[in-house]
Amino acid sequence: MSLVISQLINGLQSGSIYALVALGYSMVYGIIMLLNFAHGDIIMVGAYAAWFVMVRLSLNPVLAIILAILACTVLGVVIEKVAYTPLRSSPRLSLLITAIGISFLLENLAQRVFGAGAQKVPALISGPAIEIGGQRFSFIAMVTIVVSVVSMALLTFLVRKTKMGKAMRAVSEDMGTAQLMGINVNLTISFTFAVGSALAGIGSILYSCAYPQASPTMGAMLGLKAFVAAVLGGIGSIPGAMLGGFCIGLAEAIVSAVGLSVWKDGVVFAILIVVLVVKPTGILGRAIREKV
Amino acid sequence: MLKTMLKVNDINVYYGSIHAIKGVSFSVERGEIVTLIGANGAGKSTILNTVSGLLRSKTGSVSFLDKPIGSLVPHKIVAGGLAQVPEGRRVFLNMTAEENLEMGAFTRKGAEAAESLADVYMRFPRLKERRKQIAGTLSGGEQQMLAMGRALMSKPELLMLDEPSMGLAPILVEQIFEIIKELNAAGVTILLVEQNAQMALSIADRGYVLETGRIATSASASELLNNDAVKKAYLGG
Ligand SMILES: Nc1ncnc2c1ncn2[C@@H]1O[C@H](COP(=O)(O)OP(=O)(O)OP(=O)(O)O)[C@@H](O)[C@H]1O
Ligand SMILES: [Mg+2]
Numbered sequence: 001m002s003l004v005i006s007q008l009i010n011g012l013q014s015g016s017i018y019a020l021v022a023l024g025y026s027m028v029y030g031i032i033m034l035l036n037f038a039h040g041d042i043i044m045v046g047a048y049a050a051w052f053v054m055v056r057l058s059l060n061p062v063l064a065i066i067l068a069i070l071a072c073t074v075l076g077v078v079i080e081k082v083a084y085t086p087l088r089s090s091p092r093l094s095l096l097i098t099a100i101g102i103s104f105l106l107e108n109l110a111q112r113v114f115g116a117g118a119q120k121v122p123a124l125i126s127g128p129a130i131e132i133g134g135q136r137f138s139f140i141a142m143v144t145i146v147v148s149v150v151s152m153a154l155l156t157f158l159v160r161k162t163k164m165g166k167a168m169r170a171v172s173e174d175m176g177t178a179q180l181m182g183i184n185v186n187l188t189i190s191f192t193f194a195v196g197s198a199l200a201g202i203g204s205i206l207y208s209c210a211y212p213q214a215s216p217t218m219g220a221m222l223g224l225k226a227f228v229a230a231v232l233g234g235i236g237s238i239p240g241a242m243l244g245g246f247c248i249g250l251a252e253a254i255v256s257a258v259g260l261s262v263w264k265d266g267v268v269f270a271i272l273i274v275v276l277v278v279k280p281t282g283i284l285g286r287a288i289r290e291k292v
Numbered sequence: 293m294l295k296t297m298l299k300v301n302d303i304n305v306y307y308g309s310i311h312a313i314k315g316v317s318f319s320v321e322r323g324e325i326v327t328l329i330g331a332n333g334a335g336k337s338t339i340l341n342t343v344s345g346l347l348r349s350k351t352g353s354v355s356f357l358d359k360p361i362g363s364l365v366p367h368k369i370v371a372g373g374l375a376q377v378p379e380g381r382r383v384f385l386n387m388t389a390e391e392n393l394e395m396g397a398f399t400r401k402g403a404e405a406a407e408s409l410a411d412v413y414m415r416f417p418r419l420k421e422r423r424k425q426i427a428g429t430l431s432g433g434e435q436q437m438l439a440m441g442r443a444l445m446s447k448p449e450l451l452m453l454d455e456p457s458m459g460l461a462p463i464l465v466e467q468i469f470e471i472i473k474e475l476n477a478a479g480v481t482i483l484l485v486e487q488n489a490q491m492a493l494s495i496a497d498r499g500y501v502l503e504t505g506r507i508a509t510s511a512s513a514s515e516l517l518n519n520d521a522v523k524k525a526y527l528g529g
Contacts, residue, residue, distance in 0.1 A: 163394075163398070166387070166391055166394060166395065167395070167398065169384070169386065169387060169391075170384050170387065170395050173384050173385065173386055173387070174382055174384060176346055176378075176382075177378055177382040177384070178395070179344075179345075179346060179365075179366035179367060180344055180346070180366060180370065180375070180376050180378060180382075180443075181370065181395045181396055181398050181442070181446075182366075182367045182370035182371055182396075182398040182399035182446055183367060183395065183398050184365075184367045185367075
């Protein structure tokens with residue numbers, strides 16, 4: 001029984017990180033129909049930023065967390081402004097190829113600047129194990145789950161209730177009409193990238209707590225799995241990204257629990273294939289409207 | 293007070309290599325209802341979208357209240373007092389009726405927006421009843437009212453409507469035109485694009501007839517109603 005619970009917690013822990021990252025994929029896809037494959041590498045930049053602030057600048061973990069999230073947010077917006085905005089009216093394929101290019105650029109830049117080997121990220125968060133009903137849970141797992149759930153609740157509030165959040169929904173539904181309403185579309189798109197990247201930044205910190213290493217390609221696999229989560233939940237759907245993230249995390253945990261942990265990654269991509277064959281719109285996705 | 297509200301001078305608009313609007317000029321005076329009639333594909337929507345800033349003219353100028361707006365972004369134009377109800381209503385289908393209205397007031401401050409909302413609900417009591425309903429589940433007529441109410445939320449001085457009668461039952465068309473007249477009486481200047489030329493001319497002061505990207509005729513509405521060529525082409529003989 002306790003093994004089941006601890007695997008469940010493991011699944012929720014990695015699932016909440018996938019969910020945070022998947023949100024960025026889904027929000028960006030929802031607003032400009034771009035699969036932003038550079039999104040995963042934002043996580044890598046966040047990990048290096050945290051490492052840099054703590055190891056090179058010898059500052060405290062709180063500052064490292066704040067600066068890392070800030071770095072991710074700014075980077076996301078800069079990528080959007082520099083690489084994607086000029087291509088707003090180009091074919092979607094150009095945009096996709098650019099995103100893949102940015103991903104390679106970030107990975108190679110990191111390798112050039114920090115070296116190909118991994119850097120050890122010092123403990124950003126630490127605390128005693130938490131005991132609930134006789135079962136002990138790792139502090140970091142609990143923090144990860146709580147922080148993710150709170151972030152998602154705040155995001156839901158932002159999108160449902162605030163003026164900017166409603167603008168995001170309006171732009172993603174009909175960009176031309178949103179402009180006719182007086183919505184500043186460029187600002188709204190940048191804001192979407194900022195929010196998505198900030199969530200990836202939070203995911204990056206939580207990931208670095210669990211696996212305290214920064215390496216140039218660390219974002220690639222994590223990003224891909226988060227992408228699968230976004231597709232599973234229904235790309236473009238915010239609740240879908242959350243649900244998809246948790247599903248992927250739990251699926252991995254179940255596979256490990258039955259002793260097939262070498263199949264962990266394979267199962268994730270098998271899920272992708274099954275979703276694309278059986279229900280390409282994902283669990284909560286709507287049928288895709290062609291944009292005019 | 294300025295008399296000329298909108299002045300469009302010699303605009304040429306292209307979609308890639310397609311020359312959709314060829315040297316069009318027209319104007320709308322304060323307080324008027326002006327209608328732009330023409331067949332499918334004549335270029336009516338293209339003109340409205342150019343005035344709204346969604347499309348750009350290669351030549352000429354567009355000015356609103358004596359200020360050039362030809363190079364402004366759409367949200368600046370809306371903030372300046374020029375709103376459009378787009379063709380096919382284009383309400384945000386996944387948002388509630390009230391959220392749609394809020395989007396219409398995007399350029400305005402909270403208190404002003406609340407005031408506009410009260411005005412719109414007064415004019416369209418049906419929208420108030422349906423305010424929590426997802427717009428995609430509203431009827432066609434309700435969606436048209438929502439689209440109009442949404443445009444009014446920005447408190448425009450000039451309201452451009454692109455085929456508001458499209459796809460509506462005759463009784464609803466009457467109702468929509470009645471509302472347009474009321475709005476005009478309340479001080480909103482109207483630029484009305486229609487294929488239903490009879491209806492449009494019956495409430496308009498003046499009209500322009502557009503043929504394949506060019507203004508073919510312009511005259512007072514009553515003259516156009518009696519013009520043989522117009523009768524033949526647009527009024528069913
Ligand atoms: N996005 C576009 N790309 C290419 N051509 C376009 C585009 N939109 C319109 N056109 C062309 O420009 C011309 C004018 O179109 P427009 O939509 O302005 O006509 P309209 O008078 O509004 O017609 P309708 O009454 O059917 O709405 C048409 O020949 C149309 O095919
Ligand atoms: Mg049209």
